[in-house]
Amino acid sequence: MEQDSTVPEPDGAAATSGASLSVLALADARLPGGGHAHSGGLEEAVHRGVVADAGQLREFLRGRLHGAGGQAAAFAAAAARAAERGAGAEYWRRWDVEFDARTPSPAQRTSSRAQGRGTARAGRAAWPCAELEELLSVTTSPHHPAVVGALLGARSLGTPKDAAAVVAYLAVSGPSAAAVRLLGLDPFAANAAVVALERDTELIARRAASTADSRPEDLPSTGAPALDLLAQAHQRHHEEEVRLFAS
Numbered sequence: 001m002e003q004d005s006t007v008p009e010p011d012g013a014a015a016t017s018g019a020s021l022s023v024l025a026l027a028d029a030r031l032p033g034g035g036h037a038h039s040g041g042l043e044e045a046v047h048r049g050v051v052a053d054a055g056q057l058r059e060f061l062r063g064r065l066h067g068a069g070g071q072a073a074a075f076a077a078a079a080a081r082a083a084e085r086g087a088g089a090e091y092w093r094r095w096d097v098e099f100d101a102r103t104p105s106p107a108q109r110t111s112s113r114a115q116g117r118g119t120a121r122a123g124r125a126a127w128p129c130a131e132l133e134e135l136l137s138v139t140t141s142p143h144h145p146a147v148v149g150a151l152l153g154a155r156s157l158g159t160p161k162d163a164a165a166v167v168a169y170l171a172v173s174g175p176s177a178a179a180v181r182l183l184g185l186d187p188f189a190a191n192a193a194v195v196a197l198e199r200d201t202e203l204i205a206r207r208a209a210s211t212a213d214s215r216p217e218d219l220p221s222t223g224a225p226a227l228d229l230l231a232q233a234h235q236r237h238h239e240e241e242v243r244l245f246a247s
Contacts, residue, residue: 020162022126023166029170031119031122033115033121034119038111040064040171041175042057042178042179042182045060045230046179051179054190054193057179058197061176061193062197063227064171065197069168072112072145073145073205074220074222076160076164076208077164077209078216080152083131089137089138093138096139096142097216098216100143107234112145113142117140119148123151135147145163148166161208168201168208179193
């Protein structure tokens with residue numbers, strides 16, 4: 001008797017029981033979202049001698065994960081929940097204002113919006129949805145966590161925790177990849193620095209998911225003054241001389 005080899009379509013719950021292909025694609029550095037052009041402040045840190053080896057890279061990544069990464073994770077989780085519920089333009093306006101308010105560095109805001117635009121273009125091609133268009137009707141340069149959350153939540157491709165994990169991971173995987181070029185670091189050592197943060201990333205994703213139902217104005221704010229200063233210094237130096245990365 002011939003067996004039916006058709007794979008049934010998963011329902012919403014089954015589709016999010018593990019990492020979906022969409023979640024993995026959004027976390028992949030090869031996604032044409034422009035993330036490869038940003039070092040997350042590492043280039044300036046290397047220039048200043050703050051990061052010079054694998055050990056210092058690990059500490060830099062840990063600080064970045066718990067600072068900018070944690071904030072992005074919380075806002076990505078909230079965006080995913082809002083997209084699940086079909087939040088309207090007013091929600092996305094409030095989300096955008098509140099994320100801006102928690103990102104005091106203009107250079108970091110510019111970087112986030114640049115990656116958001118790139119990811120939105122990729123999203124329109126791969127995961128077209130009304131929620132992404134609603135977000136883009138509010139701003140043509142949305143912040144990166146908003147786009148990730150909107151794409152995963154709109155079509156139940158991932159949970160709020162998935163959205164949080166994606167942006168938290170990208171907060172450290174991008175600088176880690178940049179370290180190979182900036183420091184001539186062994187790629188295996190750079191990768192190990194990211195993997196060492198597995199528990200931290202899981203904790204941040206769970207915390208972000210726990211606040212996903214909060215109003216934008218009630219979402220947590222994780223300050224990282226050192227990263228803000230590095231971002232501003234890098235922007236100034238980038239205008240004066242050629243740098244490898246945009247941020």
